Each structure stands twice: as C-alpha cells, then as structure tokens.
Amino acid sequence: MNVPRPAPASRPAPVPRLSLNRWSVRTTPVDEVLAACVGGGVGGIGLWRQDVETTGLAELRHRVDDAGLQVTSLCRGGFFTAADPADRRAALEDNRRAIDEAVGLGTDVLVLVVGGLSHEDKDLAAARDRVAENIAQLAPHAEQAGVRLAIEPMHPIFTADRGVVSTTAQALDIAEQVGSDAVGAIVDTYHVWWDPDLAASIARAGASGRLLGYQVCDWILPLAAETLNSRGYMGDGFIDFPAITRMIAETGYTGPIEVEIFHEDVWATPVADAVRTIRERFEQLVLPSA
Incomplete structure (x- = not known):
C-alpha cells in the first residue's frame, strides 16, 4: 500500500536578489540558518569556510541544495601579506583549497580578505605588493576552476590586522596589475561608505567588469570593543x-x-x-534602489 507523502510546507517567495551572509547569524547552527532562509523568503546564502570544515564539503552542498538556496559567495580566502616564504607557500595552498571549496559549493565568488601587517614588518607598500604577487599566483587556478577572486577593501581602521587594501580603487589597481578577468573587487558598505571617491571607483569597477559582489550592513556607534563587530541592521547607523x-x-x-x-x-x-x-530593512532601504 502506497502512503501519500505530505504536501511540502509553503514557503514565501524569495525577495529578489537578497542573500544572507551566514556570519550575520554566526552562532546559529547552519541547518537552522538554512531553514530560516527558506521560511523568511531569502533565496541566497553566503557561506564561510568554517562550515565546510565542520559539516564537510559534500554534505554542506547537499543541505544547501536540499533547501533550494543559491550559494552567492564563499568567505574567505586571502591573508597574503606574510614575508616569510614558508608562510607565503602555506597561504597560497590554503587559497587553492578555498577555490576548490567554492567550486564544490556551486559558487563562483571567493571573497579575499588580504591580510594586515605584523610588528616585525611594518612596510605597508611592500605588504600591498605581496598581495598583488600572491593573487597573481592564484589567478590561473581560479581561471581554470571558473571562480572569481573578489578582493574586499576594508575600512582603514583594519589596516594593521586584517586588510592593507582600504579602498575600492586600491583593490582595482591590484586586479588590473594581475591582469586576469578572474580578479576583481567586492563592495561592502561597512568598509567603503566613507570613501570620497567611491562613486568613481564603483563606476570603474563596473566598466572594467570587475565588480564581483555587493554586501550591505550599517556602521553603528558606539564601536564595539571588538571593532569588527560594530556592524548593524541597515537603517540603524550612518550609511546612505x-x-x-x-x-x-x-x-x-x-x-x-x-x-x-x-x-x-x-x-x-x-x-x-x-x-x-x-x-x-532590505526591502525598505536597498531593494528600491537596486
């Protein structure tokens, strides 16, 4: 005797173009995050490599596919600024794995946080040169895999520890120096909203085909003790x-x-x-202008 399956639960239609970066709800288990996206009308998810490590690449892809979600990016690769040759080789190998993980998850965007300085080596120009050199080493692997390397400029407050690339123009300079169509920039409002040259840089990214993603959240005050965790819901801070x-x-x-x-x-x-x-907040403040 065949027992009929229950009808699938209804789900709201996804809001156009909306993706939830998994780190927005980082303390929630990934299965609950996927279910919340399905129930909340979110059709995309940006994943992090920590979930690949804890869940397994194939299993994570299966769960995302089962939820009917699109993986819009993988975070993160990068950390290219070490001068020590052994550290440099290790970073390149880790980034090649990240490219392969992006392929396994079905996304063509790997976000790069390029890395900061050290107390021993404070040569900022040299650190930026190493970023360009190492991305050039990765570009052929990315091209072959069909993955795009999205350099994420970070607010200058993070130059020392996380990102020696502070502006969209600097990210595009590196991408153009590398000369690969697989390299570009991602625009994150939290990091670049202050930039007086932002409009020209975004236009440049679009004209060159190097605008690889758009991320949104607000800059709120007071800054948290861990400054990176000072991001807020759109509309709670100072970003237009x-x-x-x-x-x-x-x-x-x-x-x-x-x-x-x-x-x-x-x-x-x-x-x-x-x-x-x-x-x-996305429907109120972002989507109408998109």
Whole structure:
C-alpha cells in the first residue's frame, strides 16, 4: 500500500536578489540558518569556510541544495601579506583549497580578505605588493576552476590586522596589475561608505567588469570593543544605502546582494527574528534602489 507523502510546507517567495551572509547569524547552527532562509523568503546564502570544515564539503552542498538556496559567495580566502616564504607557500595552498571549496559549493565568488601587517614588518607598500604577487599566483587556478577572486577593501581602521587594501580603487589597481578577468573587487558598505571617491571607483569597477559582489550592513556607534563587530541592521547607523545602491545599479550589476552583519546583539537574536528584520530593512532601504 502506497502512503501519500505530505504536501511540502509553503514557503514565501524569495525577495529578489537578497542573500544572507551566514556570519550575520554566526552562532546559529547552519541547518537552522538554512531553514530560516527558506521560511523568511531569502533565496541566497553566503557561506564561510568554517562550515565546510565542520559539516564537510559534500554534505554542506547537499543541505544547501536540499533547501533550494543559491550559494552567492564563499568567505574567505586571502591573508597574503606574510614575508616569510614558508608562510607565503602555506597561504597560497590554503587559497587553492578555498577555490576548490567554492567550486564544490556551486559558487563562483571567493571573497579575499588580504591580510594586515605584523610588528616585525611594518612596510605597508611592500605588504600591498605581496598581495598583488600572491593573487597573481592564484589567478590561473581560479581561471581554470571558473571562480572569481573578489578582493574586499576594508575600512582603514583594519589596516594593521586584517586588510592593507582600504579602498575600492586600491583593490582595482591590484586586479588590473594581475591582469586576469578572474580578479576583481567586492563592495561592502561597512568598509567603503566613507570613501570620497567611491562613486568613481564603483563606476570603474563596473566598466572594467570587475565588480564581483555587493554586501550591505550599517556602521553603528558606539564601536564595539571588538571593532569588527560594530556592524548593524541597515537603517540603524550612518550609511546612505539608497545612494550607494544606486551607484551599484548604474554599473548594470544585477547579481545578489548579501547582508553581512557582525554584532553580538544580532547573534543573540533568535534567527527567525534576525532574518525577518534583515528582510524588512532590505526591502525598505536597498531593494528600491537596486
């Protein structure tokens, strides 16, 4: 006797272009995050390599596919600034693995956080040169894999420890120096909203085909003790999302838009509530200008 299967639970239609970066809800298990996306009308997810490590590449891909979600990016590769040859070789090998993981997850965007300085080596220009040299070493592997390397400029406050590339123009300079179509920049409002040359740099990225992604969250005050965790829901801080989103739209970019928030209060919020707020703010402040 055949027992009929129950009808699948209804799910809201995904909000166009909305993707949830997994680190917005980093303390929630990945299965709960996927379920919250399905139930909250989010069609895309930006994954992190920590989930690959804990879940396994094939299993994580299976769970994402089963949820019907699109993986919009993988974070992160990078950390290219070490001068020691052994450290440099290790970084390149890790980044090649990251490229392969992106392929396994079905995304063609690997986000690169390029790395900072050390107390022993404070030569900022040399560190940026090493970033370009190491990305050039990776580019052939990325091209062969069909993965694009998205350099993420970071706010200057993070130059020492995380990102010696501070502006979209600097990221594009490196991409053009490398000379590979697989290398470009990702625009994260948290890191670049302050840049007086942002409009020209975004237009340059679009014209050169090197605008590889768009991420949004707000800059809020007071800054947290861990400054990186001072990101907030769109509308809670100081960033003009309609203005920056129009800059992105004017390039012809029609790809996913990831919401990437790092904040202890957001991580402590029940995941369904956080996703609901993210969706509401996205529909109010980002999507109308996209």
